[in-house]
Amino acid sequence: MIRNTVAGFSRRSVQRMSKTVSTIRCITATTSFTAKRFISDKPNEVFTKLTNGNDPNRDAFFKYTWGSWLKNDKQQKEKRFTKFSIEGLNSILNDIYIQSNEMAKIPDGKILPPVFNRNLTVSLVNNVIPKNVGKVNPNEKVQVTTMTSIHEGKHHRIYKIDTNLNKAFVLRIPYPLENENTLSYRIRSEVATMDFAELKLGMKVPKIFCYGINSLNPVRQPFVLQEFIEGDLLMKDWDPLMEDGSPNQEKFENVIKQVSAFQSKLISLKLNAFGSLYFNNDFKDKDDKEFAQGKMYDDETNPDLQSRWKIGPSVERCLWRNKSHLDFQKQMRPFLGPWSIKSPMDIIKNNGLLEAENAKMRLALKEAGSSPEVVDSQTLKEQVTTFENLAKIAPDLFNVKTKAIPNMQELLSPRLFHPDLDPMNIIVNKESQEAYLLDFEGACTKPFILQNSPQFIAYEGPKIYDLKEDIKDFDKLSDAEKVQYQFMFKRTRNQHKWEKKLNENNPPLITAVAPPVKLLRSPYIAAVERKTEEEYLLIDESLLQLKEVWDIFAQNGLVNQNKFPLNFTKEDVERHVKDLQKLHEKLISTPFAATQGWIPQDMFDHLLKSGTLVKQEDGNYIVAKPEPTK
Numbered sequence: 001m002i003r004n005t006v007a008g009f010s011r012r013s014v015q016r017m018s019k020t021v022s023t024i025r026c027i028t029a030t031t032s033f034t035a036k037r038f039i040s041d042k043p044n045e046v047f048t049k050l051t052n053g054n055d056p057n058r059d060a061f062f063k064y065t066w067g068s069w070l071k072n073d074k075q076q077k078e079k080r081f082t083k084f085s086i087e088g089l090n091s092i093l094n095d096i097y098i099q100s101n102e103m104a105k106i107p108d109g110k111i112l113p114p115v116f117n118r119n120l121t122v123s124l125v126n127n128v129i130p131k132n133v134g135k136v137n138p139n140e141k142v143q144v145t146t147m148t149s150i151h152e153g154k155h156h157r158i159y160k161i162d163t164n165l166n167k168a169f170v171l172r173i174p175y176p177l178e179n180e181n182t183l184s185y186r187i188r189s190e191v192a193t194m195d196f197a198e199l200k201l202g203m204k205v206p207k208i209f210c211y212g213i214n215s216l217n218p219v220r221q222p223f224v225l226q227e228f229i230e231g232d233l234l235m236k237d238w239d240p241l242m243e244d245g246s247p248n249q250e251k252f253e254n255v256i257k258q259v260s261a262f263q264s265k266l267i268s269l270k271l272n273a274f275g276s277l278y279f280n281n282d283f284k285d286k287d288d289k290e291f292a293q294g295k296m297y298d299d300e301t302n303p304d305l306q307s308r309w310k311i312g313p314s315v316e317r318c319l320w321r322n323k324s325h326l327d328f329q330k331q332m333r334p335f336l337g338p339w340s341i342k343s344p345m346d347i348i349k350n351n352g353l354l355e356a357e358n359a360k361m362r363l364a365l366k367e368a369g370s371s372p373e374v375v376d377s378q379t380l381k382e383q384v385t386t387f388e389n390l391a392k393i394a395p396d397l398f399n400v401k402t403k404a405i406p407n408m409q410e411l412l413s414p415r416l417f418h419p420d421l422d423p424m425n426i427i428v429n430k431e432s433q434e435a436y437l438l439d440f441e442g443a444c445t446k447p448f449i450l451q452n453s454p455q456f457i458a459y460e461g462p463k464i465y466d467l468k469e470d471i472k473d474f475d476k477l478s479d480a481e482k483v484q485y486q487f488m489f490k491r492t493r494n495q496h497k498w499e500k501k502l503n504e505n506n507p508p509l510i511t512a513v514a515p516p517v518k519l520l521r522s523p524y525i526a527a528v529e530r531k532t533e534e535e536y537l538l539i540d541e542s543l544l545q546l547k548e549v550w551d552i553f554a555q556n557g558l559v560n561q562n563k564f565p566l567n568f569t570k571e572d573v574e575r576h577v578k579d580l581q582k583l584h585e586k587l588i589s590t591p592f593a594a595t596q597g598w599i600p601q602d603m604f605d606h607l608l609k610s611g612t613l614v615k616q617e618d619g620n621y622i623v624a625k626p627e628p629t630k
Contacts, residue, residue, distance in 0.1 A: 173223055
């Protein structure tokens with residue numbers, strides 16, 4: 001797998017010079033923040049011995065470099081330091097090579113279960129075959145020859161590993177932003193889900209060879225070692241503001257076709273519970289075993305796949321994000337599922353209860369003077385109310401027996417959901433031209449009626465289907481006004497094309513995108529996609545919008561209660577309007593608020609050099625106010 005270096009990011013490589021000189025060279029190069037990739041003429045070089053794991057020069061390779069933060073920059077980068085053992089990686093590669101030779105004796109078509117190794121790693125021996133792993137000369141050990149940092153994402157760092165096997169691998173190291181327990185669940189579920197996607201759903205995904213769920217393995221970090229795929233990201237062809245009839249039209253249509261094809265495969269199989277996927281052998285906990293009893297899906301005829309996977313606790317990001325204050329077994333585990341196929345709305349209810357519990361705990365710590373968090377107490381109090389409201393309304397949001405929504409039982413059945421279904425997460429193989437869906441982090445099973453459109457295509461703003469017909473006197477508007485309406489038109493067009501493709505591929509599920517259904521799930525979607533402390537207000541906004549139309553929905557049998565289940569006073573509504581307005585003003589007036597203060601590194605350097613950014617005594621940065629014009 002490769003993710004192309006994109007605008008605003010830097011690149012590093014580490015290279016072993018020869019078989020006789022055990023030295024690696026760190027090369028640091030920067031890219032321009034313009035749309036065109038640029039490598040500097042004179043990259044910085046640092047040399048370090050391959051055998052010296054304590055060489056401080058080596059640390060430069062593991063530091064986060066793709067951006068900086070306006071506040072707490074040093075701490076944010078320290079959280080993303082991904083130092084691992086190169087010697088340990090060599091050891092694991094040699095173990096995999098030995099396993100590949102053993103797998104050569106296994107009959108073709110035989111699917112073996114994962115092997116739990118003594119070094120606290122797990123091998124997917126079904127993928128560890130000579131064709132995938134490569135071959136070294138007789139009596140030669142496997143060695144890393146070149147390492148390149150190719151992506152520093154939101155949740156993990158990706159390294160390309162070249163070896164004397166004449167094969168390249170990808171090493172994924174998650175940032176230590178969360179505790180090892182959280183990372184353990186995430187990695188185990190992601191690997192099992194990718195295994196399921198390939199073996200059962202027939203999807204193209206990178207083959208995973210080995211993984212470790214904590215730092216006790218030879219790599220000294222949680223990791224995933226997987227197949228490297230040479231190619232370009234599908235995002236290269238995505239032009240969301242393309243004019244109709246443009247030369248890029250065919251590429252534009254192909255992006256939607258490719259992403260929709262992946263979605264179609266993900267939702268093709270109805271499962272038997274809501275939660276996330278794991279390997280059967282992952283269930284050692286007594287409570288997990290109780291939940292995991294029974295088949296994950298019906299009518300499996302391949303004995304090698306029977307009982308290979310189970311559904312366990314959901315690893316959807318919203319359920320784990322910022323939950324370090326909670327005791328896992330007592331305060332988190334009861335809300336993570338899995339949930340019975342008979343109780344689809346428990347997903348929403350438990351999300352609300354868990355977030356309310358989390359806000360209460362954070363508030364208690366803050367009031368006791370034991371919390372360094374900058375969020376104010378009033379915001380946490382408001383969050384408690386909002387999430388308790390979400391939990392309260394959850395059982396009534398959808399009438400699961402309604403006849404007003406066609407194919408309701410199909411819409412409620414458990415189907416696989418990928419949270420990053422996006423052209424940025426799809427690579428087109430350079431040789432075969434086949435598209436591969438990359439990391440599956442946070443994947444879970446939930447009803448299709450609760451699955452929102454992918455982020456790259458979703459649009460909740462005003463809909464414009466025809467500029468001339470929908471906008472009165474469009475030709476007479478100013479250029480600035482035309483640009484605004486054209487933006488709305490193109491976003492509407494993009495989502496319409498996505499929904500049209502959904503209807504072509506999965507017609508029984510098309511009512512999931514009907515406006516009333518979107519409105520009913522909107523409070524839950526706002527909770528799932530919440531990124532900042534203040535965005536609980538978007539959940540409140542969705543609840544208030546539902547209040548206005550609840551009577552009509554009740555008359556048509558869409559909801560369970562005739563009366564809206566929540567009480568909002570006039571004062572509540574007035575306060576909400578003011579707070580929401582403040583949030584919008586903050587987003588408009590605060591530079592980089594949408595990225596929580598993160599800035600691509602070369603853009604950051606440029607702004608700092610130009611004086612647009614100013615460093616303060618406390619180490620934080622502010623955006624300088626422009627000089628008033630005379």
